[in-house]
Amino acid sequence: MTLSVYLSGEIHTDWRDEIIKGSQAAGLDVVFSSPVTDHAASDDCGVAIMGAEPDKFWHDNKGARLNAIRTRHGIEMADIVVVRFGEKYKQWNAAFDAGMAAALGKSLIVMHQDEHQHPLKEVDAAALAVTKTPAQVVDILTYVQRGTLP
Numbered sequence: 001m002t003l004s005v006y007l008s009g010e011i012h013t014d015w016r017d018e019i020i021k022g023s024q025a026a027g028l029d030v031v032f033s034s035p036v037t038d039h040a041a042s043d044d045c046g047v048a049i050m051g052a053e054p055d056k057f058w059h060d061n062k063g064a065r066l067n068a069i070r071t072r073h074g075i076e077m078a079d080i081v082v083v084r085f086g087e088k089y090k091q092w093n094a095a096f097d098a099g100m101a102a103a104l105g106k107s108l109i110v111m112h113q114d115e116h117q118h119p120l121k122e123v124d125a126a127a128l129a130v131t132k133t134p135a136q137v138v139d140i141l142t143y144v145q146r147g148t149l150p
Helices: 015-025 039-050 056-077 092-103 121-126 134-146
Strands: 003-009 030-033 080-084 107-111 129-131
Touching (some): 003 134, 015 030, 015 134, 039 056, 056 092, 080 134
16 A cells, blocks of 8 residues: 655755655655745745735745645645654744644654653644654554554
8 A cells, every 4th residue: 555645844854855765765655745845945936926025924925825735735635644843943834734634634643852742742642653753754654554563
C-alpha cells in the first residue's frame, strides 16, 4: 500500500530530506508532499500571481490564501500528516496545519523537542504519535506500512 505523507512545519532545517531519504533507504512505498519551503516564494506568491499590493497586510493576505489552497489540498490528500515544530522559530502555520489534520481525521505525527512539550500539549493530545527525530518518523512509517519494528 502506497502511503501519502504531507510534511508540514518549520522550513529552516533539512528534516524533510532526512525523512524522505530514510524512507527511500528503507524501501518504503511513500509519496511525500509539503508546503512551499522557499520562504520568499511562499511570502510573495500572491502578489507575484495576482498583482502588487501597497499595504503589507494585503500582500501577506494574498500569499496566505494561495498557500492555504496548497496546504488544504495536501492535507486532504494525505494518509498521514507530519508536523514539525522547530527550536528557533514560532510556527503558527504548523499549529494550524496540525489542527486541520486532526479536524479532518488524518493520522497526525508531531515532531518537536522537550522544551516545547508544555506549549504544544494540546497539539500533542491530537496526535497519534509525538516524536523528536526524523528517524523516529521513518520507523513509524515502516511499522505502519510493513508491521515490522526497526
